[in-house]
Amino acid sequence: MEESYDALRLENQLCFPLYACSREIIKQYKPHLDELGLTYTQYITMMVLWEKGEATVKELGERLYLDSGTLTPLLKKLESRGCITRARSKTDERNLMITVTREGEALREQAVSIPGKMARCSRLNEAEAAELYRLLQKMLGK
Amino acid sequence: MEESYDALRLENQLCFPLYACSREIIKQYKPHLDELGLTYTQYITMMVLWEKGEATVKELGERLYLDSGTLTPLLKKLESRGCITRARSKTDERNLMITVTREGEALREQAVSIPGKMARCSRLNEAEAAELYRLLQKMLGK
DNA sequence: CGCAATTAAATTGTGTACAATCGAATTGTA
DNA sequence: TACAATTCGATTGTACACAATTTAATTGCG
Numbered sequence: 001m002e003e004s005y006d007a008l009r010l011e012n013q014l015c016f017p018l019y020a021c022s023r024e025i026i027k028q029y030k031p032h033l034d035e036l037g038l039t040y041t042q043y044i045t046m047m048v049l050w051e052k053g054e055a056t057v058k059e060l061g062e063r064l065y066l067d068s069g070t071l072t073p074l075l076k077k078l079e080s081r082g083c084i085t086r087a088r089s090k091t092d093e094r095n096l097m098i099t100v101t102r103e104g105e106a107l108r109e110q111a112v113s114i115p116g117k118m119a120r121c122s123r124l125n126e127a128e129a130a131e132l133y134r135l136l137q138k139m140l141g142k
Numbered sequence: 143m144e145e146s147y148d149a150l151r152l153e154n155q156l157c158f159p160l161y162a163c164s165r166e167i168i169k170q171y172k173p174h175l176d177e178l179g180l181t182y183t184q185y186i187t188m189m190v191l192w193e194k195g196e197a198t199v200k201e202l203g204e205r206l207y208l209d210s211g212t213l214t215p216l217l218k219k220l221e222s223r224g225c226i227t228r229a230r231s232k233t234d235e236r237n238l239m240i241t242v243t244r245e246g247e248a249l250r251e252q253a254v255s256i257p258g259k260m261a262r263c264s265r266l267n268e269a270e271a272a273e274l275y276r277l278l279q280k281m282l283g284k
Numbered sequence: 285c286g287c288a289a290t291t292a293a294a295t296t297g298t299g300t301a302c303a304a305t306c307g308a309a310t311t312g313t314a
Numbered sequence: 315t316a317c318a319a320t321t322c323g324a325t326t327g328t329a330c331a332c333a334a335t336t337t338a339a340t341t342g343c344g
Binding site: 014064112118122132133141 | 162168171192253254260264280281282
């Protein structure tokens with residue numbers, strides 16, 4: 001009747017350190033993002049938009065693995081802050097086009113120093129970070 | 143005036159794949175956890191409790207990197223489902239002792255098959271999973 | 285063409301996360 | 315021993331996440 005519950009131990013899960021690590025690092029971003037008045041999710045959304053200039057909600061969702069239930073309220077907040085505009089596409093009104101404003105572009109200049117600050121306090125060296133990146137991409141099927 | 147915003151590209155972040163990967167894997171747990179009526183956070187909480195039999199809210203928080211703002215409502219739900227009991231410690235009333243009930247213990251038998259099911263659909267081989275685990279632990283300062 | 289199927293966002297409801305604050309119990313020290 | 319400081323959990327408020335449903339626009343097929 002003695003059963004082994006070893007597989008159920010928290011230390012034997014890969015998912016838990018992934019989940020914990022993700023949240024811990026997002027916490028480390030917070031003081032830097034507070035200076036810009038952005039949350040982490042808003043920050044990665046702006047990253048996609050800074051890179052492309054504009055994108056539909058659908059494209060943002062595919063890139064960030066987020067759905068409209070998360071993005072719609074988040075984008076409305078970014079709009080009310082003046083960082084982006086939201087407008088239906090002329091050619092297909094189902095699509096909502098998100099565009100970075102001048103004010104949103106200005107925020108980019110403040111954001112550009114953040115990756116360096118974060119890299120400096122990482123516990124991994126460059127090779128380890130690269131390997132971690134590779135494994136995560138593989139896990140995501142990329 | 144030409145500036146490099148390369149560091150701000152989503153592909154150049156370590157945090158984003160970590161965050162995306164964590165959420166994608168938690169989604170893969172969902173159909174299995176639905177059968178037990180547990181959310182992912184409730185599942186890892188039960189994992190700690192199954193292992194120890196009982197723990198204070200503080201101990202759970204340290205182990206799971208969660209605070210009372212998250213744990214208090216979650217534990218009340220687990221209590222109302224009959225999986226755990228919540229009782230103040232006799233020796234120090236500030237501590238709330240969480241104990242697994244017989245019903246909570248029964249859930250463990252259903253949960254024990256989950257890690258195997260999850261491992262089988264992973265895209266990483268055993269060596270890669272071990273290396274990923276090591277890097278995440280190092281990142282967490284463990 | 286007409287209309288069913290599909291698509292894109294928005295909405296609704298539940299459940300985390302987490303910062304900040306509060307209140308009760310305990311501890312350390314003058 | 316008073317009492318300030320600390321500790322633990324609960325509460326409040328904001329912001330995601332995400333499943334499920336709804337609404338409006340577009341597409342494709344008979």
